[in-house]
Amino acid sequence: MIPARVGVVGGGRMGAGIAHAFACGGAQVAVIERDDAAVDAAAARIRDLIARSAERGTLERDPGEVEASVTVSTDAAQLAGCGLVVEAVPEDRAMKAAAFARAEAVVDAGAVLATNTSSISIDDLAASVRHPERFVGMHFFNPVPASALVEVVTGAATDSAVVTRVQAWVEGIGKTAVTVRDAPGFASSRLGVALGLEAIRMVEEGVAGPADIDAAMELGYRHPMGPLRTTDIVGLDVRLGIAEELHAQLGERFAPPDLLRRMVADGRLGRKTGRGFYEWSEG
Structure with missing residues (x-):
C-alpha cells in the first residue's frame, strides 16, 4: 500500500x-x-x-x-x-x-x-x-x-x-x-560519480572516445548504459554539482575534471541542451 x-x-x-x-x-x-x-x-x-x-x-x-x-x-x-x-x-x-x-x-x-x-x-x-x-x-x-x-x-x-x-x-x-x-554520496551517487568522473578523465586524456568507453562498460561489464551516456542523461551540470559536493567531503579522488567544468561552462549539459558527450535530437 x-x-x-x-x-x-x-x-x-x-x-x-x-x-x-x-x-x-x-x-x-x-x-x-x-x-x-x-x-x-x-x-x-x-x-x-x-x-x-x-x-x-x-x-x-x-x-x-x-x-x-x-x-x-x-x-x-x-x-x-x-x-x-x-x-x-x-x-x-x-x-x-x-x-x-x-x-x-x-x-x-x-x-x-x-x-x-x-x-x-x-x-x-x-x-x-x-x-x-x-x-x-x-x-x-x-x-x-x-x-x-x-x-x-x-x-x-x-x-x-x-x-x-x-x-x-x-x-x-x-x-x-x-x-x-547517511554518508557522502550515499551508495549510488558515490559509485556512479566515481565511474563517471574516471570516464571523463579518459576522454580528456585521449584514451578513447565516449562511444568506445561506454561500449567497454556495456559489453564488458554488462552495464545497461555507459557512464558517459548516463552523464548526458543526468546532466553534466548535475554531475558537476555532485562531484563538487563529494570533493569537499571525501577529497581529491572526486575532484571534477577540467573537461567537465569546461563543458558545463560552454552550456554542453547533455540531453537537455541537445549536446554533451553525444549529440541529442531533443533537449
Whole structure:
C-alpha cells in the first residue's frame, strides 16, 4: 500500500517522474511549483509521461484517471492531508529548506517528509525540519519511469518505523528499495560519480572516445548504459554539482575534471541542451 495522498514539491524532470510513479500507483498527487509558468511546464511533463506509459502498455489504469489524480499548483495548502511529501527541487540547501518549511506548515503531524537529494547529507537537511524523526532520503533515479531503484537514506534521527513504511511505499509503486545510512554520496551517487568522473578523465586524456568507453562498460561489464551516456542523461551540470559536493567531503579522488567544468561552462549539459558527450535530437 502507498499513501492515499502524496505531495511533491518541485515539478521538474525528477519531480514530474516521482508524481507520475505515485499517480500510476493509485495515489492522489499534489505537485507544488514556484510560479504559474513552472506549473504549466510541470503539468505538461506529467501528461507526457502518462501518455508515454500508455503507449508502451505499462500503465495499468486508465490514462484519463491517472491524469485526473494529479493536481499542479503554487498553493502549498494542497499538501494538507498528504501522508508523504517528497522534495524534488534543485541541489541547493536553501531551496530545499524553503521547500521543507512550506510543507511542514500544512502537513499533518504524522506525515513523512522525504528529500530526493542525490548528494547532500540527510542529517544536514534534517536540521532544517521540525521533526527529523519523520525525515528520510528517497533518492529516485532519472528517468524515474524506467528506473527500478529508489535509494532510501536514513539519517541519525530517522525513526525505524518510518524507514519500514517508506520501504513498503517504494515496493508499492513497483520499485526496489535499497537502504543505506547517511554518508557522502550515499551508495549510488558515490559509485556512479566515481565511474563517471574516471570516464571523463579518459576522454580528456585521449584514451578513447565516449562511444568506445561506454561500449567497454556495456559489453564488458554488462552495464545497461555507459557512464558517459548516463552523464548526458543526468546532466553534466548535475554531475558537476555532485562531484563538487563529494570533493569537499571525501577529497581529491572526486575532484571534477577540467573537461567537465569546461563543458558545463560552454552550456554542453547533455540531453537537455541537445549536446554533451553525444549529440541529442531533443533537449
